[in-house]
Every structure is written in C-alpha cells, then in structure tokens.
Amino acid sequence: MNNKSGVETAGNVSTSLPPKSWITLKINGAERHLEIAPWTILLDALRNLLDLTGTKKGCDHGQCGACTVLIDGKPINSCLTLAIMHDGAEVTTIEGIAKGDALHPVQQAFIEHDAFQCGYCTPGQICSAVGLLNAGKLRTPDDIRELMSGNICRCGAYPNIVAAIEQAMQSEGSAAQ
Amino acid sequence: MTTNYMGKATSRVDGRAKVTGAAKYAAEYNVPNLAYGYIVTSAIARGRITKIDASEALAVEGVLQVFTHENRHKIAEDDQSYEDEAASPGSPFRPLYDNQIKFSGQPVALVVAEEFEIARYAASLVHIEYKVESHETDLSKVRANGYEPKIKRMEGFEPVKPRGNAEKAFQRAVHQHDAEYDLPIEHHNPMELFASTAVWEGNGKITIYDKNQGAQNCQRYIANIFGFPMDDVRVISPFVGGAFGSGLRPQYQIFLAALAARELKCSVRVSLTRQQMFGLGYRPNTLQRVAIGAAKDGALEAFMHDALANTSRYEDYQEMVVNWAGSLYQCDNMKFSYNIAQLDLCTPMDMRAPGGAPGMYAIECAMDELAYKVGCDPLELRLKNYSEKDQNEGKPFSSKELRACYRQAAEKFGWANRKPQPGSMRDGSELIGWGMATGIWEAMQQPASARAVLTSDGKLEVSSATADIGTGTYTIMTQIAAETLGLPLQDVTFKLGDSTLPQSPIEGGSWTAATNGSAVKKVCDAVGAKLFAMAQKMEASPFANLKFEDVAFSEGQMRLKNDSDRGVAIGEIMRHGGATTLAEEATSSPDEAKQEPYARYTHSAIFVEVKVDEELRTIRVTRIVIAVAGGRILNPKTARSQVLGAAVGAIGMALEEESVVDQNLGRIMTHNLADYHVPVNADVYDIDVIFVEEHDTIVNPLGVKGLGEIGIVGTAAAIANAVFHATGKRVRDMPITVDKLF
C-alpha cells in the first residue's frame, strides 16, 4: 500500500517474460500444482490452465461477480487477484460445490426455481450464495437482494434467485434443527 | 408416468449442466496447443491509420504474430460475402480490411501469442498513428440529414401508408398531445464476453466454438469470407451466455479467430473484453415525435409517429419503430415516418424487441400523457380505443386476448384503487406512482428443419441448428418431442447450436418456439407415422384397420385414442419391424395461405408501482404485474422467466441504461459495467407474470406466439408513466435518473 500517486512509465520495453514459479492450490479438495508467472490472474489460471471453466469471466474488473469463487470459504472476485498470491490456499469453484452426484441445496433450488436463463452468471451466483449462507449473513429477502447485488444477471432472473436462496436457507435451517 | 409435457412447468433440461459449471461456452474449449489472441482497437472515431508499428510486440517472447490490415492474407472483397441473415442494406464492416477508421473501438490489430497474458501485454506495445478526421456522433446535431432508407431491410420494416388526414384531424382535435421522446444508445451486454475458439483441424478444416444466435449464419459468413468450402467450416455453440440480439450477426472475433487459425495453422481463441463489447452493435439512439389528437371523450382522431434513429456510415440499419399504433389502436387518421441519419459509430443491431421496445415506449408514454389531458383513466383510454382489427393491414387478428390481459393484470394489481392526481398517493417519505402500458410484438414463424432419430431402446434424439441463449429452447423442444412420441422426458435429447444440424434460421424475433417447435413436431409426427406403418404390419396388430389419426403415443407406447388400454411398446414395434433406428428429417414452413389473412401478434398489459423519495428523487420499482396473451404456453416455468427477465431489462431501459458518447472524442465512455448500469438484485422487487388463456389455430401448428421480446415492450413506458404519477414530472428522455426529476 505505497503511494499509488504518480504515473509510472514502463521504461524500457520488456521483451522477456516474467519468470514462472511453482505454486500449489488446494482446489475443490485436491492439490493442484501449477507453474505460473506472477501476472496470471486466478480466474485465468482456473479457466485456461486448470480447465476449470465453470468460473466465468464477465467483465474482468470486479464489476459483475461472474468470477466469484470461495477462497478459504470466503467469496471473492477471482478476476482481481493474482494466482501466485494464493499459494497454499483452499479454493472452491462451482465444480466443487456439489458432493459427488448430490447437488448442493443452493444448486438444487436454482434448478427448481429457474433462477437462471443463459447460465453464465450462475456459477458466480451460486458460489456467492453458498459463501453468504455459510457465513450466516442472510436472514431476510432484503439481505439476499442487497448482498447478492454483486452478482449481475443480465437475463434478469433476480426474483427467482431470491426465491431459490430462500428455499436453500429454509432447508439449511431445517437441517440444523 | 405421464408423458403430457406441453403446458407443464418443467425445470430446464440443461439446468444441471448450468448449476455445476459443466455447461461450456465459446471461450471454454481448452484444445491442445491453443494460442490466444488479444484485440487492439482504434482510439479515434474517424480517419485512417497512417502507421502501425508492431515491432515491439513481435519482439516479445511467445508472440506468434500481429495481424493488421497490412499483413493479413487474402479475404473476400465483395460486400455480399460479408452479409449475413441479420445484415442491413449497405456495405458490412470488414475487420482488418483497410486503413479506414469508421468508429472508435474498431478492431485494428490482433496479437496472437502462446499465452493469454503475453498476448495482452504485447497488444499494449502495438503503436498506431492516425490521420484524424472530424467526426459526428450526436444524432440531435444531424436531424436535417435524416433520410428514408432507400433499400428496405425486409418487408414490413417501412412505415405503412398514411390513412385519412392525420395533420388535419390533429389540428381540429379537442385534445392534442405532441412531444418528442429520446431513447439513448443501449448495449446488450450479455454476461458472456464475445469469444471464439477456432480449432484448426489439420486437414484444411476449421471448427469454431463461437458465441452467436445462429451457428449456420456464422458458418456461411466464415466460408464466404475466407473461401472455405461450406463443409470445411463447422460452428458450434451449444451454450450461449446471453445475447439479446447481439449474436444475430457474426461478431468480429469469429473473423479474427478464423483468420489467425488459418494463417498460423493452429488453434486460436479470441475473446473480447467488456470494454471492447461497447464497440459492437447496439440499440440506436432514437428521437421520436408522437402527436395524438383526440375527441372530448378520448376517442383517437389523429395519430402521428415520426422516428429518427442513427445508423453508421456504411449500413442502413432499420427496425420497425413506428406502425405499432396502427395495429394497437383504432384511429382513422394515422401517419408514420421512419428516417435514419448517419453517425461515426458502428452499425446498430437488433436489441431485445428491436423497434418495438423504443417505439412502444414513446407511444405508450404519449397515450399516458393524453389520458391526463382528456382527464380519463389511462386504462380506460386504451379500452376506448381498442382495435378489433389491425388497421395497418386491414386484417382481423388471429387471436387477441388483450382485453383479458388488461382485466386480469389490473385486478391483480389493484388498479381500481388508483387516485388519478399525480403525487396524491404516498407511503411516508415516498411518493407512490402507478402507471400502466400496453405491449405488442409480432408472432412470427420461419422455415426450419429438424431431424429425429429413435432407437429401439426408446431413446429419441432430435436436433435443429437453432440456439438457446437462455430462452429455454432445449427444454421446450424436448417437451414437444417427448409428448409427440409419448416418451419420458429423460429419454429425449435435443441438440442445437451446431452448423452441421438441420437448417435453422437465426434465433431471434421471438420466433424460435414457433419455428423450430413446428419442425420438431413435424419430424416427430413423421417418426410416429413410420412406427404406425410398422405396427400395422405386426401380427394381430391392434392398429391393422386404423388410420394414423386414430393412435396416440404415451408412456412409451402407441395406443388407440379411443381405447388407451390397448397399446404396444415402441421398442416392440421396432423389433418386429426389424429396425434398430428410425431416422427422419422434416422441414416445416409457415402455412402462408392460412396465416396471411390474419394479423398475428402477442399482446401484454403492464402495471407498475414505483416509490419515489420525495426529496432525493431516488426511484424504486416496487411492483410489476404483467399479463401476456402469447398463445399456447409450452412451459410456464421458463416462459415466466423470459417475461420476468425482460421486465427487469425494462427497469434498466427506463431508469439506468445509457451508452454515453463523449462527443468530443466520438467514443462511448460508459464502456464498462461500473459506468453502464444494468439492474442489480436490489433494484428488483415483486414481478408478477400472468399468462392469459389464448387459443390460436392460425399462427402455427403449435399455437405458440413466442415470449422473448414481449416482456420489455411497453414496460419501460409503464415505469415512466408511474414515475409521472408519483412526481408529476414527465421525463421523456431515458433513462430517468435522479437528476432529471429535480
């Protein structure tokens, strides 16, 4: 967090590439080793290098939420972080939300309530909701509407998304009782 | 087990793939030895490139090539080769063709590298010098340049001829309303970035995973431009992350990916950035004058609708903005005009309910304004002027349950409790506004083909080269096929999004359910007829002396319609007939003789509640009730989602969306999702969708009308009308942001 003021010029143009190094990510429970350069964004590492294409790129600037994954359980925008910064971290992507063939209650509720159309924002929506539910941040429909606002759905499935998450909350609640 | 699916709320058959991340979109095919392309776009709006220096970029380790107009190999040089199903008259844009800059954000170079990050970095090292020419990007400055497009994009896009004498009738009318409505440029902004993964197959063939609304449209485009034999180009797009019209034409990334793959003889992925997506087609800026004259009691005496929209310098983009009033309202004196004016922007494109959404926004705001002048309820005004036939064409409607829409939606909404005076309803610090509007969209059908392959294990695969951009096509086609042949849903697979599949038009205009649905029904009936012929030859066949019309398929069996206990399993029929598979292909075309005598439209009535903070002028759309008369509803679950999603789109249109052009630069500056606001979850409250019973035996064999557009038509007007009712302030330029309400 140094002073971000001032403008850097690139100076001499670099024609050689930044050196790569090995990192380990624990993705969906499995250790994945990866040789990457510092400039590889976590989102691009998942999609291009690890073939985990369920995590989506919708804006690449933290303005849509399609790239949401859980890092150590917390939802984050994977487009705004370097993969190398997460050496050793636990990453959960949409591919790791279901338990084998058994869908997570949020996934099941999304299907039942038709909480998506094109499906492109859906993995981000689901990761976001799962993270919020796990953290106990959702109590009312207003909570859902506000806290899910970081996940844009251009198809406009919002009322169905709210209904799906409410259902998942109830099933979690009944499971806890 | 029941096998009646049409009309039943059914969860999406592709739902599991979408909630688990298994559904793959265009940029998600990680083929071996894939190279990555990164696009460089123009910084200026008009002029020409005088120099491109790619030497620094080429020097970066891992860069394979930098493609520009200077080094690209031969591509087609005639306009026809670049035309596509949704092209407008003119000379289509040709990427990397020459040094001319036609709009800010135009692609001018493609950097291809071994890794995505390398391509992105090297793209920043491509230095371009321009000879800048002065540009014009402001429609309001070129009103005088508006012209009637000489070559029509398609039949029905031109204004209908005047009826009566609208000018005179307007002058004489007791009540007159005459105002201009301004709709800004809007971008589709589907969540998925436009992308193509072009796979070089090694034998001169190319397979492209692409984002589009018509795989065959893109296949022809690529084959024509690059001179590939049609069979050597395959375009695949099983999942499309939203489009809203933006995929109706091949976008330039498919050209760039194909160009690079052909020249480098390797597989290449090209993906646009969100910023670059603002250099694609858009809903044009439209300035509309609506002048209505009415008698003392509100009966319409004159209706004039004149639209001016922008296009590019190279194509005459056209959509049907005017004419709608002539179908919707009874009035003997009507006059319409539609002109376009050229700007230094790229060509507009069809965006959800092209023409209808902008046109009906102006018409329905104007009708609301008239209602206040007449001093009658806005709903009453619509009912008073309800059209029993389409005056534009002089034809009756194939069906029109709009009255039922008005009635059911008004009742659900509680419209009767509305106090007419603006600003007279409130909830504490918020002013309540109730507004309404009407929606209308054409019920269209195109020719299309489908193939069905039934195997003796009772599995059916049906296919057609259409697209599912989130519309639910996979699901409704599966339902139609399963019901027609009486098979369990899980035994039926529908395939789309592949240029090798049977012919289909682009997916748009709300015509897919009617178009491809009719083809699916027809081909499944053909399979059924074959089965019937086979069944008749069985020993002691219960069908021996019957006609095909006497049997029905259900629960995996062919059964007698009048004695459903008597039936034979499909698998058994095939075994007896010695067939392991039955394959049929069929083409369905609109029955013009049947359709032509009628005007065919989907209708809707929309009622909206807004709450506006009296002091701060922030607006919340707290309730929308929308009733749709859309013929037969194949799947109430996905149908509701389409209408609901379009209504959310209308919230964006009315209150948030604007692609703002910096006129000094000729460049769209709200070119990201932080500056171009689309609705978020917190913007949306209750949306109630009602499907009104409507039987239509004319529109197509299925009686469906299509639902992709109707939800956005008129809805923005209903919101604007509600804002007026709350505040007494009429904002005629969208979007209605807080500053316009001070």
Added chain:
Amino acid sequence: MNPFSYTRSGTLENAVTEIARDRRAKFIAGGTNLIDLMKENVTRPSRLIDINHLSLNKIEETDNGGLRIGALVTNSDVAYHPQITRRYPLLASAILAGASHQLRNMATTGGNLLQRTRCSYFYDITTACNKREPGTGCSAINGFNRMHAILGASEECIATHPSDMCVALMVLDAVVQVTSNRGARAIPFAEFHRLPGDAPQIDTNLQPDEIITSVDLPGEGFAGNHSYLKVRDRASYAFALVSVAAALTLEGGVIKEARIALGGVAHKPWRNAEAEALLKGKPAGQDNFRKAAEALLSGARGFGHNNFKIELAKRAIPRALKQAAAGTPQSQTIKKVL
C-alpha cells in the same frame, strides 16, 4: 498488463526496505483496484511486493480508548467486527454501502484509502488525463462529467475519490499510521487525501516509501446519532453520486457537536468546519440542517452534467442529519430512505 516480478514480504521492516529500494515497485494487498488498473495499463509497476503476510490484520483497543484497525483487515472484517458495529456503526454502515460483499472480502483498510478515482477518462488510456499523464489535459472538464467533482476541483482535474469508507473515517477523525525506513508518523485523516490542484497525479500525502500500518479511531464513535446516506444510480453496487456521513452529539434536542462529510463530490471526502460550527448549540431541526448544507456547498461548482449534484447534496445533507438526530440511521439493506 506489463510483466512484473513478485515477492512476498514477511516483515514490515523488509517491506519498507524493499519499497524504498525500488521506485517502480508497488505493494499489493487486496488488489481490487491495483489489478484493475494494471489490466488497463493505467498503472505499470515493475514489481509487486505482496504484503498480505505482514501482521497488520488485527483490530485492537488503543490506549486512549479508541480502536486500531490494522491496514490489512478486510473491509468485511471491519464492517462485521462486534466492536465496530457496537461502537462505530457509522463506519460499518459506510463500508456496507460500498462495492459488493465479494470485493469487501478482498479489499483492505489501507487499500481502501489508496484506491484511485473511477473517472472513466483516467481509466481509458486513449484519452487525455492529467492524473494519469500530467500535462495531457483533462477530458472530463469539457466531456462527460456526470460523476465528477463539484467541490475542491481544479482546472487540471475534476475527479472524485470513490470510497465510502473514507467518508465515515473523515467524520470519525481517524488517524492514519504510516511508517517507512525513515520512521513512523501519524497523519490526521483530513490531511491524508489531497485536492488535485496543479498536481492531480498525486492523490495523497503518503510518501512513496511509506506504508500504512493502521487506521486509528478515536474513542468517540457517535454510535447513538449517525447515518450514512448514499445516493446512486441503482440500489446497490454503484459509486456514489453524493453520499453523506453525519454524526451528532445531542443534549436534549440541542446539538453539542456535529460532523458531516460528503462522498462523491470531491477529490477527497469533503468536510467543512464552518458548516459544522453553524450547528453547534442549535436545535436539531430542518432549518438548521439546511443552513449547514448551504454552508457545506459554498463554493460548489458544476461542470455541466454534474450540476445536479449541488442540489442533490443540499437535499441529502439535511436528510442524513435528520436520520442521525432521530437515531434512525439509514439501512444499507432496506432501500427506502427513512
């Protein structure tokens, strides 16, 4: 994005030594703004020093009865921290009014202070921008300036600071603790951010070799009478057109102390001592609130598209003060404005 090297710092000493050695290096913490800018080639560091492993991630009591928020505590962890929600609910509210929960899970306290303007010209390297490239001119001043500053702007730059959190910190008289090889110092919050003047490329008074270690809150948190009211173009996940952080101390309906800061209107969170003084000793009523609003907006100037912000601020300030006086702060979840 240009190539850069990456190192991790394990200690504060190491971090400040490294940054002092390399003027083209930058620290990275949450990265939510830095990565964003790097992708657009607005910022091109040759090296990133990852400071996420420094022990600056605690919220602790200070000797003078306040709280010390470590520079690396995420925005989420601040907003939901029991001490913050109980004693400094204004800060929690302001944080929750900004960005999205995913971004708040990444963004850090120090990084929030150092985020750069969201001016669309600053972000678009094809356009002229004095903040990005001094001397090239300001495209916004005669361009599309709906989101831009109405207070404290210069002919060189009319950008705004985008933070919500900083507006609350301004009201709370927070203190920014920084350190470098040359030693540690404390910067009062009001002095942390700069106005653009003729050097708009410099956002803050933090020196290039310094690092933020914590943001310290004094004991007074105005937990009883406060509100954060943010007006924006949609209900969530949008930058402020105008936001108001209001805090009052009341004694039987009379204002003992008033503090007001504005977001979305200037190159820094905007406060005006005269406006606050006007309220001192006065009854907490609309007339007085309006007078304070007028005073706060004195000297305000619009550039065309953003003229409305002046009137909007004049309406939002009394509203936030009213909410604060009534002890009914604006909810960031329920969107109706109280």
